[in-house]
Amino acid sequence: MPALRFARLPAHAALIGGLLLTGCVTRPQPLYHWGDYQPHVYGHFTKDKSPQEQIAGLEAGLEAARASGKPVPPGYLAHLGILHAQSERPEQMRKYFEAEKNQYPESAAYIDFLLRKFR
Numbered sequence: 163m164p165a166l167r168f169a170r171l172p173a174h175a176a177l178i179g180g181l182l183l184t185g186c187v188t189r190p191q192p193l194y195h196w197g198d199y200q201p202h203v204y205g206h207f208t209k210d211k212s213p214q215e216q217i218a219g220l221e222a223g224l225e226a227a228r229a230s231g232k233p234v235p236p237g238y239l240a241h242l243g244i245l246h247a248q249s250e251r252p253e254q255m256r257k258y259f260e261a262e263k264n265q266y267p268e269s270a271a272y273i274d275f276l277l278r279k280f281r
Contacts, residue, residue, distance in 0.1 A: 192232070193232070193233075194227075194232055194233055194234060194235040195223070195226060195227035195230050195232040195233065195234055195235075196235060197222075197223035197226050197227065197234075198219055198220075198223055199220065199223060199234070199235060199238055199241075202216045202219050202220055202223075202241075203241060206241070206245070213245045213248045213249050214249065216245050217242065217245050217246065217249065220238070220241065220242050220245070221242070223238075224238075224242075233265065234265075236262075236266045236269065237262075237269075238262075239258045239259075239261045239262035239265065240258065240259060240262040240269065240272070240273060240276065242258040243255045243256070243257075243258035243259040243262065243276065244276070246258060247276075247280040252280070255280060256277070259273050259276060259277055260273075
């Protein structure tokens with residue numbers, strides 16, 4: 163009988179050791195500074211916030227991203243460009259569309275489409 167108790171010891175020790183090591187793992191840090199981007203996009207589609215309110219919130223998020231040293235997620239700058247287009251500010255729209263295209267070159271086809279659409 164005592165041999166059985168010791169046979170289980172390595173399995174229990176491995177389980178306890180695994181649990182202890184799992185508790186020490188740190189969470190991976192987010193790749194992007196999201197800020198309030200998702201609530202602003204939701205507000206855009208539900209029309210809860212005016213374009214001016216969204217622009218102010220997203221531009222504040224840009225400043226926070228710069229302060230944190232993390233980039234904004236893909237689509238962030240394009241969304242700002244669309245909001246400026248809706249607010250009839252073509253220079254700002256173009257600025258943010260070009261910034262999106264420079265930061266995320268894979269978005270070039272979509273940004274070019276938007277630039278043609280908002281001419």
